[in-house]
Amino acid sequence: MVQNCDRGLDDSDFFQFEADFVESLRCIPMQVRLKLDTCGVKLKLEHWNRFSQAEREQLARLPCGDRASTLTYTAYVQALVHRVQGAPASTLAVDPHPPWHNDSDIPEQVQARAASLGVKIDPEQWRSLRPLQRFALIKLSRPSHENRNFYPALVEFGLVPL
Template sequence: MNNSKITPHFSNEEGANPKYFQFEADFVGSLQCIPMQVRMKLDNCGVKLKLVDWNHFSHSERETLVNMPCVSASETEAYRQYLQNLLIVKTGQPAKELAIDPQPAWLDAQSIPNSVQTKAQECQADISLKQWSNLLPEQRFALIKLSRPSHENQNFVPALQEFEIVPK
């Protein structure tokens, strides 16, 4: 993924203010929850960050994690190292590291994951392949995360609305 594919909702340009999805509006000011752009970076660098660990960070440390680029291989490694070192300082131990998917589902515009289709059907919504392929990778990432059974899914329908898959 290069910067030309990054949606206006996600800005990795140096000095730019980060943007968030509208469905995150309830918590982005305080950064009390992990925003989608950080979650995507975590998947990119293979770190499992728990909310309890996120809550150990100061607001400025959270902002650093929001603003740090995590696209190229060197940026991804720097992000992982910064995050792990920060966790060691704050909690005494690093986060669990996960395998990095070389072909993550959010980059596949031609195949809608079953979890997304199932969640959409539960919400009486339908996502066509054309709609899915028109989404930006960050939007597909958000829908995948919001459709996971272990996730509080109250933002799934607002995300579908924000991404103009279903009417508001």
């Protein structure tokens, strides 16, 4: 089920560093987190875990890239949350220019986290990443995140020399 993270990576693929939970989908995978940020829905892990396996798989499969698919995705997520909690999920402002779409500026938090591990990401490497990969590094480098998968992500994305 886990697919390699190469140039052919689709934004509905899973990363190797997510392999420990992909089969059960007990955690929200990065590709779903990207879709949630795209549509502005704040999904709690407790809600995610109350969805059926089929519903979680559907959230991973459904597209959320253009306006129509984003509206459909939002409606589906909100219907699921409403069913499990009796009210829709909270919403977040959607950034019209999210940093993972910017392939020329490496966010400071990503640079700092990489540097703390002795890794330097150069601009050419950042440009070579797909938006989902940049999204993952941004999320994994946040101070509020556990950061356990940041280094494995760097390795998987080819940013650490072997």
